[in-house]
Amino acid sequence: MNVFHDDIISVLNLKNFYRGGFFVKKVLVVLMVALAVLSMAKIKIQFWHAMGGWRIDLIKSMAEEFMKLHPDIEVDVQYTGSYHDTLNKLIAAVKAGNPPHIVQIYDIGTQVMIDGGIAVPIQDLIDKDKSFDLGKFMPQVLNYYRVNGKLYSMPFNSSNPILYYNKTLFKKAGLDPNKPPRTFEELLEYAKKLTVKDANGNTIQYGITWPLHSWFFEQFMAVQNAPLVNNNNGRTGRPTKAVFDNEAGRRFFRLWYELTKNGWMINTKKEDWDEANQYFISQKAAMLITSTSDVAYIAKLAKQHGFELGTAFLPRPKNAKSGGVVIGGASLWIIGGHPQKEIQAAWEFVKFLTTTKMQIEWHTKTGYFPVRKDAVETLMNEGYYAKHPNMLTALLQLLLSVQNYNTNGAVIGAFPEVRQIIEDAVEKMLNGEMSPEDALAWAQKEATKAIQEYNEVYAY
Amino acid sequence: MSRKIIPYILLIPTFLIIIIFIYWPAVYSFKLSFYRISPFGNRMIFVGIRNFKNLFHDPDYITALKITAIYVSVSVALTIFASFFIALLLNMKVPGTPVYKALLFIPYAISPAISGTLWSFLLNPVVGHVNYFMSKFFGLRVEWLTTKPYALYAIIIASVWKVMPFDIIFYLAGVQNVPDDLLEASTLDGASTWTRIWKIIFPLLSPITFYLVIMNIISFMFSSFAIVDVMTRGGPGNYTTTMIYKLYLDAFAFQKTGIASAESVILFIIMTIVTIAYFYFGERRVHYQ
Amino acid sequence: MRRSTRRKINVILAEIALILITMVASMPLFLAVSISFQTPKEVFSYPPKLFPKSLYLHNYASAFDLVPLARLILNSTIMAVAITLGKLVTGLLSGYAYANFEFKGKNISFATLFATLFLPAETVMIVPLFLIMRKFGWVNTYWALTVPFMASATNTFLFRQHFKSIPKELEDAARIDGATPMQFLIKILLPLSKSMIGGAAIINFVYAWNMYLWPLIVTMEDNMKTVQIGVKMLIDAEAVNNWGVIMAGTIVVLIPTVVMFLVLQNMFVKSLVRSGMKG
Structure with a gap:
């Protein structure tokens, strides 16, 4: 404290200032610490979802895991009721000017969301993010959410x-x-x-x-x-x-x-x-x-x-x-109008939710499909499906489905x-x-x- | 402060709220009812009275009107007669009356949503008690909430149960004001109890009945929303979709703001007619008395 | 002689009728309490049970676990208290204006108010009211849950009528003693209206506590919801309807109004009836 005080005085004293690099170094250190603290100010993002009951806790724990990996991001998770309610609330929030960053919208809301023109298409974020490989995802799932050749939202929970x-x-x-x-x-x-x-x-x-x-x-x-x-x-x-x-x-x-x-x-x-x-x-x-x-x-x-x-x-x-069968369920939409930094943080969270690890956790605890192929492969190799044949039924049914407009689902x-x-x-x-x-x-x-x-x- | 200004100041809070939260929405709904609006509100086109035209050509909306009329009138009639009868019984002051009163009044304090929940359970085909007793005593099993016409019966039961205490309270107060000698005299005349009730007491209480009919219409038209939402979700088909439930669906499930506003306007007009009727006939009745 | 036997028979018949009616009418509540103490196994047993084997309290714990009931109770309390206070204050002030003052525009303004008597904006005009909330940025806030309901024609009428029944001489006397109109309202009229205010408070509280449609659409996040929505959340909470838990939640939600109602029944009944009489 005293040292710092003295330094300020020494700034006024030019003689001291010129005398050596010691002081300059110190100023640099102070500046860097300040910058670090500033950048540590958490980026807050909001996530609305429609997974009721015991799934509320599951999603919360997934968000907590994310925050452990990204201490600079704080995810505020809100369960906003049924799919209907969630879409409703999103519309209200958009009008009120305080939409969440990420929202889970049901499959059949896809066209309404596109028409609303309020989302940042996931495709745009993917194109900018070299680390992200869409090739690992299940084509059946992508086919549903890809409209006019563009992926607007990130598939998250899929079922049939x-x-x-x-x-x-x-x-x-x-x-x-x-x-x-x-x-x-x-x-x-x-x-x-x-x-x-x-x-x-x-x-x-x-x-x-x-x-x-x-x-x-x-x-x-x-x-x-x-x-x-x-x-x-x-x-x-x-x-x-x-x-x-x-x-x-x-x-x-x-x-x-x-x-x-x-x-x-x-x-x-x-x-x-x-x-x-x-x-x-x-x-x-x-x-x-x-x-x-x-x-x-x-x-x-x-x-x-x-x-x-x-x-x-x-x-x-x-x-x-x-x-x-058609992929049902819902996908994650990133809503625009937020600062770029927050959009980026939202993207990180969306990516995190679709990592192999998270998708395995989600899949095995609920019964929704993993949206990634490698999640399935990992589980296959671990012998998971031999022990849980009921989990395999849905997966096989999906994998054996013909892929065309009829099975991709109506928009x-x-x-x-x-x-x-x-x-x-x-x-x-x-x-x-x-x-x-x-x-x-x-x-x-x-x-x-x-x-x-x-x-x-x-x-x- | 002068006595001339004070009343205006006293009225400010009430009128601020009435104007902002009742009159403004009323005018606003008239305006919106002439538009077609996209879900996110980013597109809006003027369609004139087409929303109204469509509504009256929409069999679903006509059904909603009919169902509302049937549901409201049957519920009002049941509530009025049952409450009047129960009030007479309570007025006889038989032993235990305070206990009966307390128990019978309780549903007043219970919300329509809870009434719907309680009756959903009782009428549940798997775990509910009503079906059990019905099958035991009458050999009958009914899917109360999912089949016609039982779904309508179910919401009527739950609604009447909830609203009845309100009417009982009023009738009881009214009966207590009927002069005893009037009751006694008619008994001495040898008039049977039944005639006495319908020819003398019921007409005497007609101002109360009139008030209750109006209040009940409002309860059944609007509070019924929670009961329908919890018990049947408007089904089977649109069989229990009342006007207010339809309005909710169009506005908040299908995001058809323009059409929903037109429905608002229709409800507004109906309620205006009810208010005028209340004012007009209500005044006249009081004069006759 | 004949008359008294007939009367006796009537009394017995009335007693029986009342017992039967009360039993049927109390059945839903009685069973709700019973089910709330039953284990899932008991709830699903056939034939259905009337009484629980033991007091199984787990349902209540689960209800608080599945939905943030404590928070919902807090929200409902805030909402009901705010609406009650608001309605009382606006009702007392405007009732006083109409009962004790002559002023220009009295009839027109009264008619304007009267026209809203049967217009519950939160249902009839729910769409525009909701849009107005969006404009104000009030969606998902306590403002939206309370402010629009802080005045009603009913309350104004109730107090107007009550004040009219208080002798005019009292006001004249007060005026001679140099009391201002506000002092007269606060020092004399209010103390004379205690039971009226109490009754109106219960009516308003019950109304607010039991609101359903409006909180359903205007709240977004779990921590802003009210108890009535909580009941619906409980029904939707698990993949299988667990009626024991739902009933436990229901009991928790209905207890405040029912207890208040039972304790203050007489005061309330008087005010309710008054609110319906025209003046």
């Missing part, structure tokens, strides 16, 4: 649906627990056999359940290699109409209708994933179709509830064209509304208000209306 089944109940019903249904026809047959009624004729066990969600319709369309909208599923131009009222769509609607009408399937309310899981876990339903993202959790609960769990690919209509601006319309149609059909054919035709008409309404603002 698989068939879960209760081997214990299979055995009870006299079915081979190692032969899950492979076709729609078999699915109907199995569901019938797995349905149990009590003396009063009330169903105490249903053959199958899945959440009443349009996602399953979308997936089963891809499974049959059929598009949802025109312009190559919206991938070669803004779609102008829905095109799912065809044999593929009808097959799936009819399947759903048959299962429900015969009392072999129990349905949930709209988009109620938990309810479907609950039917399956409480053994009220013997089969479940849902996202792979719950594999780890369901496997744990199955063990707790004392039944053996099996998983299988989605069944297909016997004679249908073979397609594949629709009005996707949230189209989903709602498809769900309404399904509910109308299940309640006997419309035949499967009418419901599908109605949904196509309404979806087209929604798409055109959305496009209207962009027509000028």
Whole structure:
């Protein structure tokens, strides 16, 4: 302290100043320390995500790990509710002028985000960053998020649906627990056999359940290699109409209708994933179709509830064209309008979340796919999948999927509304208000209306 | 300070809030209802009254209007009659009345969201008690929240349960004001209890009934949002999608700001009619009394 | 003789009816308490259980674990208290103006206020109100949760009517003694309105505590949410609906208003009825 004080005095004393380099050196040291302290001032970035429940803690711990590696960056992690809510909140925050740096947006929000023009395309950051190799990523995942040849956001959590089944109940019903249904026809047959009624004729066990969600319709369309909208599923131009009222769509609607009408399937309310899981876990339903993202959790609960769990690919209509599944889930968007330093920090964090190590952690703890090939390879070599065959099901299903516009997934601006319309149609059909054919035709008409309404603002 | 200025100062806080947070939004929604606006608000085009035209040609919106009308009128009727009846019972001051009162009033303090949660559980097909008792006593099992028409019944049950205490409180206060000799006299006349109730007491309480009908309409039109959101999410199909739920979906799920504003305007007009009716008929009734 | 037997029968019938009605109406709450103490196994058992085997407190711990309930309770308290105070202050001031003063524009301004009686802006005009919050930069702040609701026609009417019922002579006497209008309000009117204020406070508090749609859209981050949204968060929290935990959270959320309501029932009932009477 005193020394420093003296130095200031000595600055005034030119004689001293010229006398030697000692003082100059000291000033330099002080300057450097000051610079270091200044640059140590943490760069704060905000990250909004939609991964509820126990995943909140998982994401927090991942962020903490990042901060340990990058002590100069502070990541403020916020769980902002469902995918819907998160998009909503982003829009509000953008208008209010305080958007987060990174936000997790669901797959179907991609077009809305691009139209909003508020994001820094990931592609631009990748092009500038020589250390980053996109070649390590799974092409199936990249194909979904690449629109018009440009990668706008970083794939993060990807999943698709698989068939879960209760081997214990299979055995009870006299079915081979190692032969899950492979076709729609078999699915109907199995569901019938797995349905149990009590003396009063009330169903105490249903053959199958899945959440009443349009996602399953979308997936089963891809499974049959059929598009949802025109312009190559919206991938070669803004779609102008829905095109799912065809044999593929009808097959799936009819399947759903048959299962429900015969009392072999129990349905949930709209988009109620938990309810479907609950039917399956409480053994009220013997089969479940849902996202792979719950594999780890369901496997744990199955063990707790004392039944053996099996998983299988989605069944297909016997004679249908073979397609594949669409990558679902969400991706990470970097929002512009922040200082370059913060954008860079956000990019570092996004890169970190997609490192092999993090992707392995994410994959094995949740059931979402790793978005990188080398994560899969590492796990293969470690023999992970031999021990966790249920994890492998989804992965194989994805790897065996044909890659084309139909399986890359539709790009629709009005996707949230189209989903709602498809769900309404399904509910109308299940309640006997419309035949499967009418419901599908109605949904196509309404979806087209929604798409055109959305496009209207962009027509000028 | 002069007595002339003081009242204006006293009114400033109230009017600041009313004007900024009620009148301004009202005018704003009229303006926005003539536009089509992109989700992020970066595109905005003037469409005149097309948003309204589209709404009235949209079968979904028509359904929402119908469902709202049915849901509100059935719920109001049920609440009014059940509450009136319960208030009469409570007014008999049988032993234990304070306990019944306390228990019956509790749902007033409970939110619609919680009412929806409680009834979602009770009506849950797997773990709920209602289905268990129904199947035990009537051999009946119902998917309450996902099938027609039970989903509507379910939200009506949860709504009526929540709103009833409000009405009971008012009726009870009203019945207590009915002169005893009026009640006694009619008994001596040999008029049956039933006639006495419907011919004398109910008409006497008509100003209260009128007030309650208006208040209940508002509760069911708006607070019902939480119940629908928690219990059915507007399903099955759009079977329980009320106007306010539709407004929420269009505004905050589908980001159709212009169309949602048009829906706001329609709700605004409906509520203005209700207010005028309340003012007009309410005044008249009081004069008759 | 005939009359008294008939009366007796009526009383017995009424007693039975009331017992049945009360049982049915209390069922949801009773079962919620019961379920909140049941283990997951008990909750999922068939037939469903009416009583828990033992007091399983883990559900309550989980509820606080899954969502930041403590923080949500704090937020709801801040919101409800601020709205309550705001409504009381604005209501008392404007009610006083309308009850005790003659001034130009009284009728017009009163009609302007009256028109908003049945216009809950937070639902009817939710879209523009939300856009205004964005303009103010109030999204995800306590301002948005409180300020727009700090005045209401109902409160103004309630106090206007109450002040009108207080004899005019009192004000004249005070004026002769040299009290200013504000002194009269604070020193004389307020003490005379204690039970009215108390009742109105409960009505306002319950209203604010129970708001759902507005906090749902105007809050962004977990630490700004309110308890009602917390209930929804609990339902969505796990991949399987754990009803024991959901009910535990629900009980925590409803206790403040229910207890307040039970304790202050009489005061509250009087004010509520008053608020509905026209003056």
